[in-house]
Amino acid sequence: MKIHAMAALSRGADLTPWIMECSPLGPFDCLVKVESCGLCYSDVHMIDNDWRSSRYPLVPGHEVIGAIADCGPQVTRFKPGDRVGIGWQQSACLACRDCLRGNENLCSQSGALIADGYGGFADHLVIDSRFCFSLPRELDMERAGPLLCGGITVYAALRYAGMTSGQNIGVIGLGGLGHLAIQFAARLGNRVTSFTTSGSKEADALSLGAAEVVLMKEGRPTTRPSEPLDLIIVTVPYSFAWDKLLGLLATDGTLTFAATPAENVSINVDRLLSHRRRIMASPTAGRAMIEETLSLAARHRILPVIQPFPLNQVNEAIRQLRANRIRYRAVIRL
Structure with missing residues (x-):
């Protein structure tokens, strides 16, 4: 299977169409069909390699909303068709002191979706299901993405x-x-x-x-x-x-x-x-805190104020974000 994405091919470059082979699913992996993805200034920092951790081609997008398309053999929490959200983190050791205390985001071996993998500005992505989160039915799917980071x-x-x-x-x-x-x-x-x-x-x-x-x-x-x-x-x-x-x-x-x-x-x-x-x-959050955030957002109707852009206008969305003209979160529709 081929994944069609928008990627920065070099530091600071506009995003251009890029095709990659979908990696085989590991035991705990899910294949997610992306529906929308928030645009965060961290994506801009990664495009520009401000944190010296970028690798190219770089597919941004770490506020992902989508549906499960396929699951690895050890995945029991999800099934095809389930609506899910994915944030900044894609992995952790799950055995260190921080992980065992629910602070997976502080794990020294943690991996970031767009630094160690490929993000949500694509029609599909592969993610460890243990860093994939069920979305409460009460959440507006188009607007929910920025909850996964902001x-x-x-x-x-x-x-x-x-x-x-x-x-x-x-x-x-x-x-x-x-x-x-x-x-x-x-x-x-x-x-x-x-x-x-x-x-x-x-x-x-x-x-x-x-x-x-x-x-x-x-x-x-x-x-x-x-x-x-x-x-x-x-x-x-x-x-x-x-x-x-x-x-x-x-x-x-x-x-x-x-x-x-x-x-x-x-x-x-x-x-x-x-x-x-x-x-x-405080940086981001561990998995339990993410679940709590989504639950409270659904219960109290807390949702981002967004400006939606189609995927073919992602570079315009990035330009507006750089110019501080977004009120208050940009969301890319796939």
Whole structure:
């Protein structure tokens, strides 16, 4: 069987049609017929080899929605026709300390779908079924893809930073990650303050569930939130006046990063000592947390706001993403 894909043949190149032979299914593998796939800025980083882990031809796409077409002999969780989602991770050792604690995403032997395999900008892909996830029937299949990366990234970051309910939570940035963080925090019973550099996004933030919006200028909030914040999540890769943000946290408050700032973070430790605050970061999520994310998204109707593009316009979608013109996630239809 031949798989038809769109691939970058060299660093920074536009995607062009590329055909590859489908590898034989291993015992735990599934063949998935792709229906749609989200476009994430991590795909752009991989196309450009920003992380020095790309290999070409590179087939991007790690927010995959599709249907099982075939299964290896040891696959018991799925059958042909089942709707599934696939995210960033495609493998782990499943035996180390992190894996056994449900932190497969932190495994030192983990493999990434588009770094160690081929992604979802293709009519089919092969994936280890143990990193394939059933999609609740309540989820809109076209819009669900970005939950498999953007959604799990912000939900995991919020949960590991201590989010429960009844808290005051700040979300820095209103983009592909931020608009999902607002929804998860608000729908789970928290009061959300959205921080954005764009006044034109205020109505969007409120419609997504934010209780108030604070405008940022030159990396600083122009006003203080009405209440101290228990948790602040950073969802954009920019630098801010970190001491100012730490000063918005309540006692025992946490500043957590779901995106990497452009410059190293410099802080005054007194800001932490004075109210026992902390700083942390969180990457993607393990399998149990992904299942939890999808279940909650279905139950509380949490879905990305998307701009759909047909596969033959994938390069236009990438150009718009590079230019920061997507509100808020691009999805490629196969």
